[in-house]
Amino acid sequence: MTLKQAMSRSQSHPTGESRAPAASDHAGSVGSSPAILQSAARHVILQWRQRIGETPAAPEIADLMVVLATSIVETQITAAPVIDERVRSSLGRHLLEQLRREVVRRWTESGVADSELPPLLVAIERVRDALEPTPTEAFALRLGGPEGMELLVDVAHDLRSPLTSILFLAETMQRGQSGPISDVQRRQLGLIYSTALGLSSVASDLIDLSRSDQLVEPAPIPFSVTGVLESVHNIVRPMVEEKKVALRVLRPAVDQRLGHPVALSRVLLNLTTNALKFTDKGYVEIVTRELLPHRIEFAVRDSGKGIDRPALATLVSPLRSDTDRLREEHEDGRARHSFSRTGLGLTICDRLLRAMGSTLQVESRPDWGTRFFFELELPPYSSPRNTPHPTARPPQGR
Secondary structure, three states, X not given: OOHHHHHHHHHXXXXXXXXXXXXXXXXXXXXXXXXXXXXXXXXXXXXXXXXXXXXXXXXXXXXXXXXXXXHHHHHOOOOOOOOOHHHOOHXXXXXXXXXXXXXXXXHHHHOOOHHHHHHHHHHHHHHHHHHOOOHHHHHHHHHOOOOHHHHHHHHHHHHHHHHHHHHHHHHHHHOOOOOOOOHHHHHHHHHHHHHHHHHHHHHHHHHHHOOHHHOXXXXXXXXXXXXXXXXXXXXXXXXXXXXXXXXXXEOOOOOEEEEOHHHHHHHHHHHHHHHHHOOOOOEEEEEEEEEEOOEEEEEEEEOOOOOOHHHHOOOOOOOOOHHHOOOOEEEOOEEEOOOOOOOHHHHHHHHHHHHOOOOOEEEEEOOOEEEEEEEEEOOEOOOOOOOOOOOOOOOOOO
């Protein structure tokens, strides 16, 4: 019997009335095994219907079971298993495992000679081997499982530790602390630093996405806004020098404030590094503007080519598809993208700002650039002594 004939028979039954192949369909193929297989398949279908009821998924389960049972019978009389693409899924593999357990159970209860069982089990194993996911599919399945985020975080930690060392060494050499270097070498080290910083940011975004609620201090604390701005400037300085753009910083008149400096540092660092990636000439600026004595607007503006209007709607959506790219520039017929199309950095910014009672806003125009901005409640804080402030730090390893 050909696969086409098997499929024609399975499709001849109305949806929801699919049946497993009867013993007479394959008379003489392998003794009593078709009857055992038929009975086991019907029992699995019945179990699923009892579990999920008459939902749209019920006919699909029955149809998949027919296809699996047909493949098993076919495999006993053909050189190689012929697998229908519909069962190449986690559901297909799960149904096959259930069918195998039920076959073994019913065979034991039927009292049929054990000599007839091995050929059927061998056929089931051959079908299962054919349905085994590739390494790529297996990795994707694990990512989609309950431990998927934990796996991503582990990978991110493994990446971030060596990248942190690269950042430190590149900056040390660029400053000449390991000996004199030429202008060409200084530029090459700048490129290394910028690339490592971009990759490290992606790893940090993955880690922080799993614990973004822990990045905001439980209560506002005293800090220096100028200190936060300077720490961001120091981190991106090698990137600024390598790209040869201007970085302008406008500080507030009242420096000491009550707020969440760690979260603020992370937002400004993400926005500033993102702006630098898309600015090949001109400037990037971090501007603070006092709206009220207790309220400050922060803005990160770049003179790049701007963001396409369709992309604005998906800026803070994590793991965007290729069609929802953050930005795309075309130069010399080549498409140039950011280090990551995932959108994790802006997602982190949006979550942190919402936790601080604010929202991330954006305005962008072609050949004008892009401006991200937000407002925060930061009451002034007076102290008779200088208050140390947390500063933004490059991502560190475990």
